[in-house]
Amino acid sequence: MTATVDSNRPDSNTAHPKHNLTGFIIFLCSESVVFLTFFSGFAILKTSALNWLPAGVAGLEWRMPLINTVVLVSSSGTIWLAERCMAKGNLLGFRAFWLVTMALGAYFLYGQAVEWSGLQFGFTSGTFGGTFYLLTGFHGLHVATGVFLMGLMLVKSFIPQNYAGGEQGVQATSLFWHFVDVIWIILFVLIYVWQRT
Amino acid sequence: MTSTTFPPSPPEDASWSRYFGFNTDAKVIGIQYIVVAFFFFLIGGLLAMIIRGELITPAADLVDRTVYNGIYTMHGTIMLFLFIFPVLNGLNNLLIPTMIGAPDMAFPRLNAVAFWLVPIFGTLLIASFFVPGGPAYSGWWSYPPVSTQNPLGHFVNGQGLWLTAVALSGVSSIMGAVNFVTTILRMRAPGMGFFRMPVFCWTALAAQSLQLIGLPALTGGAIMLLMDLNFGTSFYQPEGGGDPVLYQHFFWFYSHPAVYVIILPVFGIFSELFPVYSRKPLFGYVYVCLASFIIVGLGLVVWVHHFFSSGVAQWMRNLFMFTTMLIAVPTGVKVFAWLGTIWRGKLRLTTPMLFCLGGLFNFVFAGITGIMLATVPVDIHVSNTYFVVGHFHYVIYGAAVMGIFAAIYHWFPKFIGRMPYEGLGKLHFLLTFVGANLNFLPMHPLGLMGMPRRVSSYDPEFAFWNVLASLGAFLLGVSIIPFLLNMVSAWVRGPKATHNPWNAIGLEWLLPSPPPEDNFGEHVPTVISRPYGYGTGEPLVDHQAEIERELTLQEAST
Ligand code: HEM
Ligand SMILES: [Cu+2]
Numbered sequence: 001m002t003a004t005v006d007s008n009r010p011d012s013n014t015a016h017p018k019h020n021l022t023g024f025i026i027f028l029c030s031e032s033v034v035f036l037t038f039f040s041g042f043a044i045l046k047t048s049a050l051n052w053l054p055a056g057v058a059g060l061e062w063r064m065p066l067i068n069t070v071v072l073v074s075s076s077g078t079i080w081l082a083e084r085c086m087a088k089g090n091l092l093g094f095r096a097f098w099l100v101t102m103a104l105g106a107y108f109l110y111g112q113a114v115e116w117s118g119l120q121f122g123f124t125s126g127t128f129g130g131t132f133y134l135l136t137g138f139h140g141l142h143v144a145t146g147v148f149l150m151g152l153m154l155v156k157s158f159i160p161q162n163y164a165g166g167e168q169g170v171q172a173t174s175l176f177w178h179f180v181d182v183i184w185i186i187l188f189v190l191i192y193v194w195q196r197t
Numbered sequence: 198m199t200s201t202t203f204p205p206s207p208p209e210d211a212s213w214s215r216y217f218g219f220n221t222d223a224k225v226i227g228i229q230y231i232v233v234a235f236f237f238f239l240i241g242g243l244l245a246m247i248i249r250g251e252l253i254t255p256a257a258d259l260v261d262r263t264v265y266n267g268i269y270t271m272h273g274t275i276m277l278f279l280f281i282f283p284v285l286n287g288l289n290n291l292l293i294p295t296m297i298g299a300p301d302m303a304f305p306r307l308n309a310v311a312f313w314l315v316p317i318f319g320t321l322l323i324a325s326f327f328v329p330g331g332p333a334y335s336g337w338w339s340y341p342p343v344s345t346q347n348p349l350g351h352f353v354n355g356q357g358l359w360l361t362a363v364a365l366s367g368v369s370s371i372m373g374a375v376n377f378v379t380t381i382l383r384m385r386a387p388g389m390g391f392f393r394m395p396v397f398c399w400t401a402l403a404a405q406s407l408q409l410i411g412l413p414a415l416t417g418g419a420i421m422l423l424m425d426l427n428f429g430t431s432f433y434q435p436e437g438g439g440d441p442v443l444y445q446h447f448f449w450f451y452s453h454p455a456v457y458v459i460i461l462p463v464f465g466i467f468s469e470l471f472p473v474y475s476r477k478p479l480f481g482y483v484y485v486c487l488a489s490f491i492i493v494g495l496g497l498v499v500w501v502h503h504f505f506s507s508g509v510a511q512w513m514r515n516l517f518m519f520t521t522m523l524i525a526v527p528t529g530v531k532v533f534a535w536l537g538t539i540w541r542g543k544l545r546l547t548t549p550m551l552f553c554l555g556g557l558f559n560f561v562f563a564g565i566t567g568i569m570l571a572t573v574p575v576d577i578h579v580s581n582t583y584f585v586v587g588h589f590h591y592v593i594y595g596a597a598v599m600g601i602f603a604a605i606y607h608w609f610p611k612f613i614g615r616m617p618y619e620g621l622g623k624l625h626f627l628l629t630f631v632g633a634n635l636n637f638l639p640m641h642p643l644g645l646m647g648m649p650r651r652v653s654s655y656d657p658e659f660a661f662w663n664v665l666a667s668l669g670a671f672l673l674g675v676s677i678i679p680f681l682l683n684m685v686s687a688w689v690r691g692p693k694a695t696h697n698p699w700n701a702i703g704l705e706w707l708l709p710s711p712p713p714e715d716n717f718g719e720h721v722p723t724v725i726s727r728p729y730g731y732g733t734g735e736p737l738v739d740h741q742a743e744i745e746r747e748l749t750l751q752e753a754s755t
Contacts, residue, residue, distance in 0.1 A: 019304070019379050019383050019384075020304075022303075022379050022382065022383055023304060023307075023375050023376070023379040026378055026379060026409060027371070027375050029409065029410075030371055030374070030375070030409040030410070030412070030413055031413065032413075033409075033411075033412075033413035034414075034416055034417045035417075036413075037416075037417030037418060037447060038417055041417070041418075041421065041432065041443060041447070044440065044443055045432070045438070045439065045443065048440060049438050050438065051438065123424075123428065123429075123430060124428070124429040124431070126431060126438045127430075127432060127437065127439050128438075129430075130421075130424065130431060131432075134420075134421070134424070134430075
């Protein structure tokens, strides 16, 4: 047997692009710790507060955010469908579901903006206001990033042959979107469901 | 074609200018990191000289008190974020790809971006000396409420710049960590399973995992601090319902692991070098590898030992005292492995070996004071005194920086292609070892006597030990001269290095010195045995003899 290295062997270390997904997953794990920090900060500040709610604030209205939750969770479904279409080589179906996902994401941001504009407390209204805007704002930033990334991938899908062999960018974006979704569910439970102090 | 097993040819003389631009070759980036890091080391060192100059007399007579606060804050910040981390990332860049036989890092462009952030946030941090109100003055840990004061009310203030710089440093480190971890996981040479991987790569993997888990907590905590400072929130302000101790949790959740980010690669360096210079296999290789990850696990659950004296519950103190002491076990495993390695070895006291031995000695000393500090009753007594300062300088200067010097002397021939001078190297070692001990040993009695840290004047009864410490510090300042002389002159006109001047075993030593841009390129040798087969005669890779012969021929013909 010779020690000749076959550059076609499956783990050939010269083919860089397929590391992208590995790298991105590692990054997401790390990013989740930022949220974990904010979540634990929220929980600690809330449980140790003497007056959690600022004067004149009765609590948070949860109906609108619940609609937003439904929107975001279903967008996780549509992005999954988009990926399935692409796996089958149906580029048109991919674009359609991808667009629907983007629209749902955009609607979520709109709903968030409407909610913010109707609130009687601000960022500096004690730790209640601070954590509320910090958490929803930081999460909203991720939603916006997700929508932007999807737009990028949509444009890239028009480059001929670009998505012929499976696209890591699409996989990564979709993974990111599920991540944003899961974070929102935790956030929703923490902020809107757990209202009693 | 069998010629594919032959080693790649050495690079043509590449121009100097590649070091000054956006280059994606990990070996260029590695050297960029190290050179920039030493530039900041000189700045941080200059600040240290001012600190020790102030402390040579009991009175505050050299600099203004507020200036003094800024100086020690910047000293700590620069040394950690602009010296230690970048220099270690430099070593990672040089060593990881060559040790595992990869042509480059997994994401070369991301790698270059991560590097170029360093001079950017470095400049930002240095710039804070020139804004109204001066630089941050709340210590390298920036605890509120000190760090949320903005007496002049400027939006651009020293503390804000500090926070921005630290955040950028975090971004750079995360980019680096993603890259290093992906590279180690996905790009190893054929045959190199995890238990054939050099210990340095194990420790790098462990350290970078800690970065990935810990650093985001600091980022999150720092974002909240910046909001408190500049946007009027009250996360850490008791008057607004906030909790200053919360910040301490966030800060140390990262910054304790950060000390392992620093020391783990140095454990890796020790594990690489002791076998080379003792001509024996690394004792307990598997246990040394595994201990790194036990340290990662435990290192994540000890952070409260940094603020036993803040308002923390007694059960927390007990718990974290216990976990902290547990860490001594995997650490001890490593220390015994190194002792077992040098035991009855054929020791060669070269410069790198001397730095390793000195570093190990200092590390053991610091471990003992660490255990003392982990004991709550002792810690309550000496927290915030010079005892703590002594402890961590023994680790960081005495062990980590000495280990880094060892690595630089050891791998300089490989990546520069020339030999550093032994005489200057030994002088450097002597000055460093004596200087560090003279500087940092007196801090222990000072702390036990009750001298607080971060003061510019003190009771005259502390004068004796302070004079000694200052003399040691100046000696350390001098010690850097032979080092720089050595590096510059060896780089310019040192004797040419062969591919393996130390007779070391490892993939990187099967490359020409300096290695070509893509290292082994397509012709990565197949690893057939564990590393560190010193004295066993076992080859590391297939066709090892051919490769060596070919390399020697190459060297003879140039
Ligand atoms: C056996 C291992 C170790 C133990 C048990 C230990 C324990 C401790 C404890 C309890 C403290 C807190 C003292 C206080 O503030 O009251 C401390 C401080 C510190 N240690 Fe260690 N340590 C160990 C190893 C290390 C290593 C390996 C490093 C760095 C490479 C390190 C760096 C530091 C630093 C930087 C501080 C002080 C930070 C500050 O207050 O500014 N330690 N150590
Ligand atoms: Cu610690």
